[in-house]
Amino acid sequence: TTFIIANGDDVVVHSDMKVFQTGEVTDKTLPVARSGLGDPVLAAMNTGDRLESFQKAAELGIEVSRIETADDEFIMMRVVIPGYSDEPWIIGQYFRGVTISREVRRLTGSAAVGIGALIIAVLIAIWMGRRVARPLKALAKQSERVGSLALDEVEPLPRSRVQELDQVAVAFNSMVDGLKAMNTYVPRSLFAKLMRLGGKDAAGAREAELTILFTDIVGFTALSEHMSARETASYLNDHFAILVEAVESEGGTVDKFIGDGMLAFWGAPDARADHAAAAVRTARNIAAALQKVNDQAEECGQNRLCMRIGIHTGTAVVGNVGALDRWNYTVVGDTVNVTERLQTLGREVGDGDEVVILASAETVARLPAEPGKDRAGEFSLRGRSTSLEVWKLDPFCAVPDASAVLSPTAAE
Structure with missing residues (x-):
């Protein structure tokens, strides 16, 4: 009123x-x-x-x-x-x-309804946040495994009803599949080293002092004549698995497989003073592993396998070599050629040996504590105008201490 x-x-x-x-x-x-x-x-x-x-x-x-x-x-x-x-x-x-x-009652009721709605909204927000956070935590965990290149441990991300999360899961799973496929052709250890050292900069072609190792199976051509294609591939896969494990256990890099042979090197992309000793230890680890395989093969009535290994130390070009999108992290130069010639020379120097390891004088000079070495003499290798001093290493000699290594300056 x-x-x-x-x-x-x-x-x-x-x-x-x-x-x-x-x-x-x-x-x-x-x-x-x-x-x-x-x-x-x-x-x-x-x-x-x-x-x-x-x-x-x-x-x-x-x-x-x-x-x-x-x-x-x-x-x-x-x-x-x-x-x-x-x-x-x-x-x-x-x-x-x-x-x-x-x-007042209406406002109180409205306030109660508003508070209740706020509580429900907060609970829904927490629930939604946790539901969104779960796949994000899983993504972070699996991404850490991808970052460390532990691709075999990566678990596929589950699909999500949230469109954005589902797209992330699909893209992540596709990326992992692609990395696994790429890792089949790119050595995982090399990939990890390049990522740690800076990728593109570390892979740039440069000159470096390296120790190269070259392997070859004696008489594999005649041996493979009695195998099917599947048997040949299986045999080589088992053989290369032994070689790769031996190389990577000593921090080396597998460059490539050439027929039944393997090319590996030490000193890049990680610079190290003991690259010669690491290569020799790898050769002897290969010899020990081959001996076990041969003993098992002999028990099954199969022939023992023989190998030739060449090791040489010198300057080579290492890094990305190729064109356009066809690049290969590899080593090229006379040092690589000499290593291959040393492996071939094993036909003459180590004929009949189960494993023959020939090393150049440049490599042996960096192994002052090496006990199992015999001078094989000087040889004129194909493609070289000067002779090369060659040493024959005992494949089953105790591996020398890694600390007894000359630095490159001292070796010179």
């Missing part, structure tokens, strides 16, 4: 003259004295309890009070406005207190 009181105590405006909120009816005509109007709320307005909690209203000059009638409770807001007549005007409104309670 809206009202205006002027001239001291005369009601000049009343919005509910037909029926008061309290139910009373009046036949009075405005203006009329407040006490004579018959509105019990206006009649008791000066006896109401002022509500001091409405500080903002009080600062604006609005008085808020609670007025009790015989049957109900009302809240009144009024403001005194001077200047329109000799006596100030009072403009105000009053309404049932129950409407306030109803609004």
